[in-house]
Amino acid sequence: MSTSTPPRLPRAQHLDRLVDELWDAVSAVDEYTATDLVLRMLDEGTAPESVLLDVIARVQGRVGEEWAADRMTVAQEHAATAINDRAVSAVSVHPAARTPVTRGRITVACVDGEWHALPARLLAEVLKLRGWQVDYLGAQVPTSHLIAHLHSTQADAVALSSSIATRLPTAHAAITACQAIGFPVIAGGAAFGPKGRYATLLGADAWAPDARGAADHLARGRMPRPNPDHQQLDDLPHLDDQEYTLVARTSTTLVQAVYTGLEDAFPPMRAYDDAQRDRTAEDLAHIVEFLATALYLDDEDLFTRFITWTAQILEARKVPARSLPPALDLLARELKDFSRAARILTAANRTLTTAGTPA
Incomplete structure (x- = not known):
């Protein structure tokens, strides 16, 4: 009888297995099993950022694919998303995720009318893990409220998220308003198009394809403060x-x-x-x-x-x-x-x- 420890799976296969396990819990609308799973991952040594982006985010992507294929109703999609959000919360309070603030301050928000908040929430948690002080404002943030918050907190940058392209005119107004009072904006989310083409068009100071990319960009150094006059809403002559x-x-x-x-x-x-x-x-x-x-x-x-x-x-x-x-x-x-x-x-x-x- 062998008493040797079974060999570890390669990292990619290990993560695939964790994704499958979490998917089974999420698709069964089993909140307790889902949160227990992510806590077990952390207890067993999986890095918190990997749990967030390589497991939870991938499961959420599968939720969207199943809805698009008509294998999941809108109600089921909402329930699954809510459980994934609770799984993110479970990661955020685990001892392995407690990171001291060693960098500056970032405001993370969804544009007004954007109710897909999970991508922004994932970014907020990743930035905390990277040592940032994060003000996460959540979904559907009116531009006036965002500006009032920036006036009171003096963040180093604003991370603006949008998943639905029809929110882009509103995103443009938010980008312009932030820059008008001197705050640089990094944009992210599916709304901004392939390779961030609309982030560039609408004058964002930077764009990232995902939470890891945004965190990497912000880690390279302080984003320069924009010239308040450099971008105006009438810069689209068409x-x-x-x-x-x-x-x-x-x-x-x-x-x-x-x-x-x-x-x-x-x-x-x-x-x-x-x-x-x-x-x-x-x-x-x-x-x-x-x-x-x-x-x-x-x-x-x-x-x-x-x-x-x-x-x-x-x-x-x-x-x-x-x-x-x-x-x-x-x-x-x-x-x-x-x-x-x-x-x-x-x-x-x-x-x-x-x-x-x-x-």
Whole structure:
């Protein structure tokens, strides 16, 4: 009978196993097992930052994938996210995570209207582990409240998080307001686009793809204080045509017009029940909101990516994605005098056709 200690798994395989274990608890909505697991990981020597980013964050990514594939309801996704948030809390109070402040002070916040708070929460905890004093303000922080907080605390920098692209005009206002009173901004989150292209466009002082990247960037040295006059909200000259403003202000009317015309343009809608009609109206509202954001950024790729993703989500839910082209055609008809909107809608429709939207 052997009494030797079993060989340790390679680190990657070990982390994969921990992810699977936590996923089983989270997907079963078992808060107690989930928190016990992360505490056991810490007790057994897994670094707190690794538990946060290599385990909890990966499980949260799987939650999003399962929702997109229609294997998890919205309610289940919310429950799973809440348990992951509690797992983060469990890490934050463990003795292994108690790190003295050796650096400066960072304010971490989500832009107003952004309710995906977990990425920002993960960043806040990682920064604490790296020795920063962190003011974590949470989800949906109005810009005026953020500015008031900065006036009272004098942080070294602001880490601004956003996951939903339609929050980018609000993010622009927050970035500009922070810089106007001398605070540099590092932006992060899926909203800021591939390689942070929209963070650059909107004048953020820095961008990071994830919490580890943001912490690494801040560790390189103090971010320079911005010149309060270097960035203004009118630095996007394409907004002079007012297309963004007009589409944003008339969004309700546009949704109603497209919804009314869609029954004739897409006859299967006539058989929809009330729940399906409600979801159709919600989808149209999202389409108009993303179109407005694409106009704000003058970036047709943002809208095209959203429409492609929407088609995939609809198909996963057994809803015919072929309803999208007629909806875009109706919207283009309503906006026939808007040249940039017409260009964006044409590009999106072309992408759907090229991708072979299922009939």
